[in-house]
Amino acid sequence: MPKYTYNINDDGALWMFDGINPEPFQYQPTWPCGIAWGKGEAKAWAEQTILFLTDPDADMPGDSPEAPSIPRPMVVTPDAIEAEEA
Amino acid sequence: MAVSTVVRSSLSTFDKFQRTSAGASSTPGLFVTAGGGSIATSSDGITWTTRTSGGASIGLVDRDAISGTWSTFTNNNSAPGGGNWFSTDGTTWTQQFSPPNQRTGRSGYFTEDRQFVDFDTSNRWQRIGNVQLFGGASGSAVVFDKGGAFRNRYIYSANFGGDVFTSVNGGASWLIDDGSITNATQVWATDTQFLVSNSSQILSSANGGTFTSRATAGFTVNGFRRANGLIFAYSGGASTSIMTSPDGITWTTRTIPNMTVRDVVFGAGNWVLVGYNAAGSAGAIATSSDGITWTARTITSSPLESVLFA
Numbered sequence: 001m002p003k004y005t006y007n008i009n010d011d012g013a014l015w016m017f018d019g020i021n022p023e024p025f026q027y028q029p030t031w032p033c034g035i036a037w038g039k040g041e042a043k044a045w046a047e048q049t050i051l052f053l054t055d056p057d058a059d060m061p062g063d064s065p066e067a068p069s070i071p072r073p074m075v076v077t078p079d080a081i082e083a084e085e086a
Numbered sequence: 087m088a089v090s091t092v093v094r095s096s097l098s099t100f101d102k103f104q105r106t107s108a109g110a111s112s113t114p115g116l117f118v119t120a121g122g123g124s125i126a127t128s129s130d131g132i133t134w135t136t137r138t139s140g141g142a143s144i145g146l147v148d149r150d151a152i153s154g155t156w157s158t159f160t161n162n163n164s165a166p167g168g169g170n171w172f173s174t175d176g177t178t179w180t181q182q183f184s185p186p187n188q189r190t191g192r193s194g195y196f197t198e199d200r201q202f203v204d205f206d207t208s209n210r211w212q213r214i215g216n217v218q219l220f221g222g223a224s225g226s227a228v229v230f231d232k233g234g235a236f237r238n239r240y241i242y243s244a245n246f247g248g249d250v251f252t253s254v255n256g257g258a259s260w261l262i263d264d265g266s267i268t269n270a271t272q273v274w275a276t277d278t279q280f281l282v283s284n285s286s287q288i289l290s291s292a293n294g295g296t297f298t299s300r301a302t303a304g305f306t307v308n309g310f311r312r313a314n315g316l317i318f319a320y321s322g323g324a325s326t327s328i329m330t331s332p333d334g335i336t337w338t339t340r341t342i343p344n345m346t347v348r349d350v351v352f353g354a355g356n357w358v359l360v361g362y363n364a365a366g367s368a369g370a371i372a373t374s375s376d377g378i379t380w381t382a383r384t385i386t387s388s389p390l391e392s393v394l395f396a
Contacts, residue, residue, distance in 0.1 A: 018384040023132045025384035032136040034178050049386050056367045063138055073122040073388040
């Protein structure tokens with residue numbers, strides 16, 4: 001299991017790491033919708049991202065301050081269909 | 087089945103719907119990936135920035151060749167228009183609620199190589215772009231390779247995968263396969279070869295009529311892509327293998343992170359695979375600088391459907 005970490009600078013820009021690759025997998029300077037965020041919001045978003053990446057039932061990190069998390073979309077894969085039909 | 091030639095009576099005059107990954111250069115060198123409600127961008131294919139996470143039905147990524155405008159939209163005309171997002175710079179995205187396939191106003195479907203296929207009233211395929219299909223196709227796949235020396239090469243399967251039709255002259259005439267294909271699961275065309283997957287078997291044909299078995303994958307092939315001179319064949323489900331080929335004739339199995347591959351692109355020195363994680367619950371991504379060794383990358387997204395670099 002990757003060990004996720006993150007750094008946030010004074011401007012609120014967020015870098016996230018998966019503990020496997022040396023490069024950050026995420027660079028998030030603002031809310032995804034483009035609205036500027038503070039360090040507290042960036043931290044909460046990073047924590048939700050880690051939850052999303054480690055818990056298959058967790059919500060996705062959100063798009064904006066009004067939607068700090070959103071339900072996780074699921075897809076039905078051919079493997080899942082075959083497993084259900086078996 | 088004997089090879090036969092079908093001569094079409096006339097070309098469609100339907101308006102051209104040209105879509106391309108090579109766009110104007112307002113934001114050169116940007117990866118954009120999308121799927122299931124997420125859009126993310128990257129300059130190197132490794133470090134990604136989430137751009138939006140709320141739109142339903144986001145599927146294919148496109149960039150207009152003239153204006154340079156990025157767009158994502160659903161590839162299914164049955165879905166509402168929630169998948170239509172637009173951006174001029176790849177950074178700021180605007181969702182436009184509108185009828186499905188608003189760019190055409192037509193009932194149809196976007197193929198995996200981003201050509202528009204018109205449906206008739208029975209939901210049978212009628213046209214690829216501006217080219218009339220022969221006989222009213224109802225098959226599983228259709229692609230078109232407009233690059234390279236052999237332009238206007240088309241291939242599609244019909245009659246639920248049992249027949250494969252090919253054209254080397256932009257749809258002016260069509261060939262039917264030689265009968266060696268009974269379960270076409272995917273088709274593709276390169277500069278010199280037509281490719282068909284017959285379940286896990288990969289066949290190629292230079293003339294579009296006679297197909298030769300080239301390889302057998304360890305999975306049912308449900309996707310072909312070409313990026314930076316390398317052709318990819320991949321499963322429709324989670325797999326740790328893909329097959330790659332420089333020419334469509336010689337194929338090699340490569341090990342990848344366990345994922346469902348949905349699209350492949352090359353940019354900034356890396357091939358980038360995008361798709362679903364093994365559970366189908368989130369996006370998955372892998373990169374390779376040589377096409378041989380693949381590295382799993384992390385991305386914060388819903389399951390991804392497509393990726394583009396421009």
